[in-house]
Amino acid sequence: MATNKQDDKALAEDQAFIQSLYDDLSEHNGDYTAEQPSEQLDQSILAAAHKAVKARPTLHIEKTSSRQTSDKKQELNRPADKRKKIAWYYPAATAASFLLVGLIVNHQLSVPINPEYRAPLVSMDHITKAEQSESLAAPAAEMELDTFSDQEVLPAAAEQAFKEEMLIGESDDAFAESEQQLTASVEVPVSAYKKSMKSSPAQLQSKAEVAGEISAGAVLQSTEAEFAVAAAKPQPSIAAEKEAKADMLASNDLTTEMHKQMLAEQAQQQRRQAAKAKLAPAAKDRMLSKQTFKPPLFPAVLAYEEYKSLQEQSKQKTLYWQLQQETDSSYVIKLFKTEQTSVFYRLNKNSFQLDISSEDKKRPFAEITYTAEK
Amino acid sequence: MDAKAQENISRQLLDQTQMLAYAQGDAAAFDQLYARHKTAVYRFFIRQNLTTAVAEELCHDTWLKLINNRASYQANALFTTYLFTIARRIAIDHAQKKSVLFEKQQIEDDLDSLDNQESSKTQQITENNHDPQLDAAVNQTLADALKQQIAALPYEQREVFLLKQEAGFSIDDIARITFQNKEKVKSSWRYALQKMRKGLSFYGN
Structure with a gap:
């Protein structure tokens, strides 16, 4: 408390001292108290103040949308020579741009997609490869066989059998082509899925045989025999496509039921094994007859x-x-x-x-x- | 309430009324406002260790800012508080633009030389007592010394000193103008007075 009083007292004394100095200066009317801004400054400030007040309406009122629309109307009502001239090259440039884009698109459409692509030529190598794949197809199909009980596969097998029966019925009339077309088949770039589907005629044949067995197996034995004979005639290209479509249909239908699809595939494999065992002698005969009918190329x-x-x-x-x-x-x-x-x-x-x-x-x-x- | 306080209040009310009138478009109200406060604003700048040209330039900026922002003035604030808030902001902006430290050092050097000159002058004055020509010289010397002492104060103390001593604001008003704590303003005021008395102690004797 004592120190505060002393501080306040010292402050009052200092303040009184400074005030006395200011009083002395004001009494003598010295330069210190006579300091004033120049008249030029006064005039400029007052002029600015008066100007601001007079120019008030234009300073604080912004253009509204109605004013802008009226400006546009006035612009339109002006004589043509006083309007803002639109440069003549704007529409010309726009038209040229459209024309250029059209030409580029047209040029790109006319150019082949892959100019470096050349269709493969048929050679003896292709023929021998086709023959080799034909001879190797049957064992490969045998390797895929697996065993499952009938109780596991019956519901899915019925659906799959119906689809395959419909598919093979459609392709029966196309099976009348000669066997030589098969041996002259050419390797063409195809997708891996299609390649796997059309790789082996004997595999296709066995599929057709299996399908024939499925269609007839539950009903008539005589129908099974007829269908197997018909399926034995190889028509790989059409049959392969049909088979692929059938498989894709089946997969699309049963994507939500993966387990069901697996069971259907296993049932198909089981049926394929049984049909192959039945028709193995006939396939062997066909292979022999193929060899006998081969034409001599160079006597x-x-x-x-x-x-x-x-x-x-x-x-x-x-x-x-x-x-x-x-x-x-x-x-x-x-x-x-x-x-x-x-x-x-x-x-x-x-x-x-x-x-x-x-x-x-x-x-x-x-x-x-x-x-x-x- | 003494007469001086009543006079202060009536002057503040008059300031507010005239400022509001100017905001409404009365240019004559601004003329009266400017005539009353132009000196205080100018001194506030000229005491900041600025040349006359710079002080006038800053003064001009202050008044122009007041003119342009007249619509935003509200009567709940004192006009002088509002005016010196603008002036202080402009002074700070100017101080930030240029380096003040160099000037400060130079002023301290000048003060030393000035003290030597003043001591020799006052010795002559005391020796030749009550000469009228010498009284004017003493007052001139005192004014110069006062300016130099104010300029030598730290920025915050100088600001408070000028607002309190030259513009006549109270501690509360200065706290509002400078957006600072009242105690801090009071402390700055006290230190400023101590330094000023110490520098001008010779003239007291």
Whole structure:
């Protein structure tokens, strides 16, 4: 408290001292109290104040929307020469832009999607690959087989069987194509899914057989046999597409029921195994017949040593031949070594002499004479 | 309530009324306001260790700001408080623009030299007592010394001193103008007085 009083007293004394100095200065009217802003400053400030008051309406009232619309109307009502001129190049530039975009789009549409793409050529390699895949398909199908009980698969199997039966019924009429188209199939870039579906004709055949069994198995045994025969005729391209569609349909229908789908697939595999066991001999026969009907691509030239050996064989067991083709310099004959096997030979006209009076008939090999020997 | 206080209140009311009148478009009301307060505002700037040109420029800015913001003035605040709040803000902005530290150092150096000159002058004055020409010289010297002492104060103390001593605001008003605590304003006022008395003690004797 005492210190506060002392501070207040000192403050009062200081204040009185400073005030006395100010009083002295004011009494003598010195420069200190005479300091004033210049008249120029006064005039400028007062002028600004008066100007602000006079210019008030324009300073504080902003343009409203109604004023803006009236301005636009006034602009429109002005004479044409006083209006704001729109540069002539604005519409020209707009039209040029549209034209350029149209040309670019048109040019891009006319250019092929992939100019570097070239369609693959058919070669012997493709044919041999197709044959190999055909021969390897059957064992691959066998490897997929699995065993499941009938109680697990019956509900889904009925639905799957109905779909496959409908699919194969549609493709029956297309199965009449020849088998040679199959062997001449060409590798074309396709999706992995389609490739897997059309990879093996024998696999497709087994699927068709299984489908035939499913369609008929529950009803009639005779229908099963007919369907298996019909399915045995290979038509890979159409059948593969139909099969793929059927599988996709089935998968789309049963996506929400994954377990049901798995059971259906397992049932299909089981049925495939059973059908394959039944139709294995017929498939083997078809493979053999394919081999016998293969056309000779390059008939071998019959040499003298081979001619001699064939003559010896013909003495033991009569060999027959049939004329296939005649050119200026040679004959092409078909020599039947057995009932099922035959070999094509090209015979030089200067070296061999044939009786070609009856082309359609089979003639004994002994009648072929080697003229060069003379 | 003494007559001086009543006079103060009536003056404040008059300020408010005239400011409101100017806001309504009465230009003559502003003329009277400006005539009453132009000196206080100008001194507030000229005591901030500023040249006359800079002080006038800042003074001009202060009044222009008041003119432009006349519509936002409300009667619940004192006009002088409102005016010096604007002036203080402008002074702070100016001080922030330029480096004040260099000037402060220079002023302290000038003060030392000035003290030497003043002591020699006052010695002459005391030796030649009551010469009328010398009285004017003493007053001039006192005014210069006072200016230099004010300029040598720290910014906060100088601001409080000018508002209290030269503009006549109370501690409460200064606290409102400077947006500071009342105690802090009082403390600044006390320190400012101590420094001023110490620097001008010779003239008291």
